[in-house]
Amino acid sequence: MAKILLRKENLFYNLDIISKKAGSIEKVAVVLKDNAYGHGLIEIGKLASEYGIKKAVVRTIDDALKIEKFFDYIVILAEKSFHTYSHTFHIALNTCEDIERLPINSNVHIKIDTGMHRSGIKPSELEKAILGLSKRNIHITGVFTHHKGADELSTNFFWQKAVFSSIKENVKKICEQLSLPIPAFHSCNSAALFRTSDFDEDFARVGIATYGYIDNADVFKFPKLKPVMSLWANRISTRTLKKGQSVGYGGKFSATEDMIVSNYDVGYGDGFLRLNERKTYTTPKGYKVLGRVSMDNLSLNTDDEKVCIFDDVNALAKVHDTITYEITTTLNPNIEKEIV
Structure with a gap:
């Protein structure tokens, strides 16, 4: 999870x-x-x-x-x-x-x-x-x-x-x-x-x-504050997507070359909402969310075992044309939390 x-x-x-x-x-x-x-x-x-x-x-x-x-x-x-x-x-x-x-x-x-x-x-x-x-x-x-x-x-x-x-x-x-x-x-x-x-x-x-x-x-010119929350997901599966093949509902993303694609266990059921498909979202480590976000999972161009989906929601708020409050409060309260 x-x-x-x-x-x-x-x-x-x-x-x-x-x-x-x-x-x-x-x-x-x-x-x-x-x-x-x-x-x-x-x-x-x-x-x-x-x-x-x-x-x-x-x-x-x-x-x-x-x-x-x-x-x-x-x-x-x-x-x-x-x-x-x-x-x-x-x-x-x-x-x-x-x-x-x-x-x-x-x-x-x-x-x-x-x-x-x-x-x-x-x-x-x-x-x-x-x-x-x-x-x-x-x-x-x-x-x-x-x-x-x-x-x-x-x-x-x-x-x-x-x-x-x-x-x-x-x-x-x-x-x-x-x-x-x-x-x-x-x-x-x-x-x-x-x-x-x-x-x-x-x-x-x-x-x-x-x-x-x-x-x-x-x-x-308010003082610089530090985001407290980061969201992490675990890899479910990995495959090689061939050039021309698509991934996810509606096939909204198609590979322009052979590439590694993995599925991760976070989706809009967890409060990570479907993205505006005219915009893209990139994780802190540089991985792109490919195609549509599903209810329980999403696809990224990596095979890392664990991925930080975000550690600062400002960029994600801009993608959704909303405010930081809405991104954090939308998250499912049942997601496990760990203090580090």
């Missing part, structure tokens, strides 16, 4: 850079949603904890339960099946309609819609939300937002920062009036953190940078 190798050294290198930018390791919350962006929830959670990270961000309660022993503070972004939670869990409130459904005495982070218009309460609903939560003895432990274009050259980033700054002042005023503790504030994702010159929030939610990527890094 194919295998994902996770380089501990690269992960720690990235966390060093992130922690320095945030000001301290205490101000870093590692985002582990969607199986840690395809890298393995448990594997990355354990390594981040070993490094010293105390905060994590996940999508659901099920994910939080799996990594509870690794972290002191876990933000759950998109849970709808509310029940009694551990004191280490902090539930995101994405709409005022959910206030009555939250467990009494739970910890809540209020999400504010500062312009992305996807989820979060309106700024005008802030006082209503705080009053509603406090009446139900729910602890407001955080207030946050999400940037819609921190990795793009536009005014959106600065505009949303300004909106959230006013939100923070309003939250402090309301909490002082109600004698409530001031909650933690957080808004920065990976790109936003590196675009902020003097980071002064309680923590940053760092996702894709943890794993070695930030889109448009060259444009903003």
Whole structure:
């Protein structure tokens, strides 16, 4: 079976850079949603904890339960099946309609819609939300937002920062009036953190940078990060393809001369998607994917026993006309993972 190798050294290198930018390791919350962006929830959670990270961000309660022993503070972004939670869990409130459904005495982070218009309460609903939560003895432990274009050259980033700054002042005023503790504030994702010159929030939610990527890094002159994941495949069979013979579904590749071709045990069933046949993909060692990718295998012009399919998904993202996130999160979570 194919295998994902996770380089501990690269992960720690990235966390060093992130922690320095945030000001301290205490101000870093590692985002582990969607199986840690395809890298393995448990594997990355354990390594981040070993490094010293105390905060994590996940999508659901099920994910939080799996990594509870690794972290002191876990933000759950998109849970709808509310029940009694551990004191280490902090539930995101994405709409005022959910206030009555939250467990009494739970910890809540209020999400504010500062312009992305996807989820979060309106700024005008802030006082209503705080009053509603406090009446139900729910602890407001955080207030946050999400940037819609921190990795793009536009005014959106600065505009949303300004909106959230006013939100923070309003939250402090309301909490002082109600004698409530001031909650933690957080808004920065990976790109936003590196675009902020003097980071002064309680923590940053760092996702894709943890794993070695930030889109448009060259444009903003972000620091060079190191990809954590590499995908490896094993040889199934080898044959000599004669000149004029084709390989794979549809015969989309035909040999221009006699050549060695081998089949390897990774395909779109594993999340390595079919390639745009107008483009080619070459592995780090220089082997070409020949013809169409099958469900469980693909063909390469080599007879190596094991082949690294990728160790940096930037090139593959360009082939698929997508972003690095989509390449890594699409990988089948059942692929074996090994920390090296």
